[in-house]
Amino acid sequence: MNRSSHRCALSALLLTLSLPLTSGCASNSQKTSAEDMRTLPGRFAEEPVTKPITAVEAFIGPTEFYISYKGENSLVHSGGNWSNKIDLTGVGQGPEHEYAGPYILPLEYQQRARWAELPETPIVPRILGSKYWNRFIDMVFESVLPKTAMTGIVMHFGEDDYFLYYNDINNFEARLITDKPENYVVAETIDFAEFNRRAQPVMDEFLQQEGVEDRRLVFSTGDAGAYSLPFVYVDRDIPLGIFVRYSPAPREGPVASKGAQIAQSAGHVAQSHFGGLFSRPVSSVLRLLFVAKDAAVETVRPSWLVTLESKPIPALNDGPGMDLDDWERQLDQLTGRSATRGTMDYLVDGEEFFVRFIDAISTAKKTVDIRTYIFDNDDFAEKIGRLLRRRADEGIDIRVLLDGLGTIVATGADDVSLPQHYEAPESVRLFLENDSSIAVRQSRNPWLVAGDHVKTTVIDGQVAFAGGMNIGREYRFVWHDLMMELGGPIVDELNNEFNKAWAHAGMLGDAGYVLQRLKPNPKIAEDLGYPLRVLYTRPAVSEIFNAQRAAIRNARKYIYIQNAYLTDDAMLYELAKARRRGVDVRVILPLVGNHGPINKSNALAANAMLEHGIRVFVYPGMSHVKAAVFDGWACLGSANWDKLSFRTNKELNIATSHPADVDELFERVFDPDFAKSVELTEPFPERWSDHLAEVVADYLL
Incomplete structure (x- = not known):
């Protein structure tokens, strides 16, 4: 248009x-x-x-x-x-x-x-x-x-976001937010109802004048x-x-089909195992060893929760929470490094995040580096893809790192909200690369249980986004989710992490990763902010699991968790022990998930937590939020509470005990989500098949 x-x-x-x-x-x-x-x-x-x-x-x-x-x-x-x-x-x-x-x-x-x-x-x-x-x-x-020069407003209209503004010759213009001029600033974001309320008196006056x-x-x-x-x-x-x-234009070029998905999946599996083992022998074998070790230990380990049943459930503690200064020193020892610095702003749900995300890409001056588990092939993801293609044509250096299996599987499943008759591109990678200077790489998935689940974007080395949202319509329009906008030196760390992952996904594989690690880390971002910490899961590194397990053990006052995939028995055991110490433990689980077995496993986990005095809240709909707070220390990002995220996948979380950030996490996420949720007072019905599904969820999902 x-x-x-x-x-x-x-x-x-x-x-x-x-x-x-x-x-x-x-x-x-x-x-x-x-x-x-x-x-x-x-x-x-x-x-x-x-x-x-x-x-x-x-x-x-x-x-x-x-x-x-x-x-x-x-x-x-x-x-x-x-x-x-x-x-x-x-x-x-x-x-x-x-x-x-x-x-x-x-x-x-x-x-x-x-x-x-x-x-x-x-x-x-x-x-x-x-x-x-x-x-x-x-x-x-x-x-x-607004009358201020070089500013405009964003208005949500159905499934489109528009940028409204006066151009440099003072004429009104309206564009899709993906076409926003790079030198304009978003002054306000409003919905259609609010816009109508403001416009109604003007309409009445106009019709009367005419x-x-x-x-x-x-x-x-x-x-x-x-x-x-x-x-x-x-x-x-x-x-x-x-x-x-008007009806949308028919797509030119190949469209998605089940056959194409099967062919892409087979090709990716072959590359992950044959080519991947050749170029990434160390990381591939490491992943296999850790998966095998974890499966063997979990198979012979008795049911931990049974050992707590004889202990009474005490009243909640009235005393203070853990000493956060001492806790941060423990984290320094646990991770082998001190916290970095930076600033963090929460972007709750797709409407808030993607407007800011698109605005940041539209105003990028040099580089856009996107790392995501899923870049879908639905109508909304296509809009993001077209924005990236346009910015690449304008001279911006754009790199996109996809998880191969995650993206291929996701593109083969249509969300129920997808517009009727929409024709998806056959290959996301080809759609981004064809007639474009965008560089795209796919992370390999050795043994089909190891994925790059990280979701970060770094723009011009100055601004970064991290959290749980992939690129697709359910994240924009349907699911409840959370992202963070980051500034300051922490952006340098995320930029360095992207460069290592990008090198590892290239032809040199493990060798490329080592060479990238030997390079000096550039300091590009502005030096500002307060202590923030990046935690990882990657081969042989389980910082997110170890840090949160230690936080549970140190907590004295409260533990609040929101996660869609709570299937790790070790963490359930730690939470039950914390409740037996008088800690107020509360968990929010979604009523609806995007994996059937996860739903069944969550039901069993909810029953176990309820039995051990943990308060369980059921969120109405799908919540993809991955956040937890332990006595004033917050940990949030891409990691689920399952074995894949804790031990096998590549994951990235941000942690902080900065009081203002923790308070805002309560105000923006936990307080409203507890209010929306229904507290579970009776256990879910259990069937033998649910226990079988739990085994599947523990090891595969």
Whole structure:
């Protein structure tokens, strides 16, 4: 979509709209045959320039809507079903100026033949052209946008985020956030409802000035091209946002298929084992030895929790928590290094994180280095990919490090929220690399149980992101999750860690990793902040497990944990022992997980914790947050509470006892999540198959 097209599309966000129920009609509209309903040539293609279209007439029936417009060569008749996408129940019953939506209706067909049949008593709205629309949006944005130069606002609209601003010649512009000019600053982020509340008085004033008294209107916005919003239906009596959108353009090039996924998986497995063993013999054998050792120890170890059943569950301690200064000194000894310094800001959920993430990429000056377990092939991940391709074309040095098996498996499973008829690219790697200067590498997965589960991004060596979010639509729109924005010297450590992982994923493998370690670590980031500590899991290194186990043993007052995958028996034992010492232990688990066996294993873990006096809270939906606080020491990042994250995968957590950061973690995450969750008071039902699933989860997931 071109720049003027974006301007028109965003203006469509401002109206309060409605599609009221109508009286019955003679029959449902009869569409013509598929051959007669061919799409107009070029209309759905993502061309650099497409001509705006103008509505001629419109009709609203009890289930269908009908719009005719002037096409490039002739009159076109289009429409679709609204009743299966919009529920009018309760619309108009809320407080004044409180609006539902936004809703978007696709044009389901386009044909040259006029509709065979229309409703007997349709709503016939008044048609207003794009000149009206442009005058209206000029008034709206003048009243809403900041007047400070080089600033704008981000507005969430459905599944799109738009950046609204005045350009350098003081003309309003609206772009997808992925197209935000690099020299502009985001001053505010608002949702559609808030934008509508601000715009409503302006709309009333505008229509009064124009002498428009009709209650039902159709605007032609002037928007054009794929994903555009060329029409807006307005009912001034019932507030409901409804926009009409072109269908997306068909994908050019290979699209994803099950066969392609199988082929990619087989190829990656072969490379991980044959080529991987040749170039990474030391790390591959180390991983195998540690997996085998852990499995053998766990197989012969008795059930630890049984040994605690004879001990009473005491009242909670009233005294102070552990000495944090002494605890930090213990961590220095445990890790063999002191904490670094830096700053940390929490980004809770996808809406908050990805707006900031996209903004940071859009303003990058030199480099963007992304390390992620999953770079999905859904519609949202594709938008991120297109942003990276654009920035690479603009001269930014971009490197993307993917976990091979994690990405291949994820791209073979569609999220339930994926838009209908979306065609995914066949290969994420090829999509990023083809006709682009982006450098992409895939981490190998020896023995199929070792993955690079780290999620970090370093931009210009000055700003870093770390946490639990991969790149995909469920992380942006569906799941509850947490990321951190980091500044200061800790960014240098994450930058160095990325460079080592990048070298290890290259052709030289273990040798490349050693050579990278021998290089001096550049100090690029600004020297500021307070003590922060990076903890790792990697071959022969289990810092995240050891540090949190030691924290449990040292805790005297409280332990709060939120994690979706709590399957490690050793940690359950330590938590049960802590509760027997009078420590207040609370755990948040999600009601819904993304792995069935994990759900069953979590149910058994919840029952065991409940039996030993630990308070268990069930979060409504999927929470992918990985955070814990022990008497004022916080540890959060990519690591789950399972054997893979504690002993086998590559993982990265950030830890701190800085009081302000710990307090904010409570305020932003734990306090609201405890409030949203339901405390478990009775154990979950158990079946023999759940115990079998627990064994699988312990060793494989």
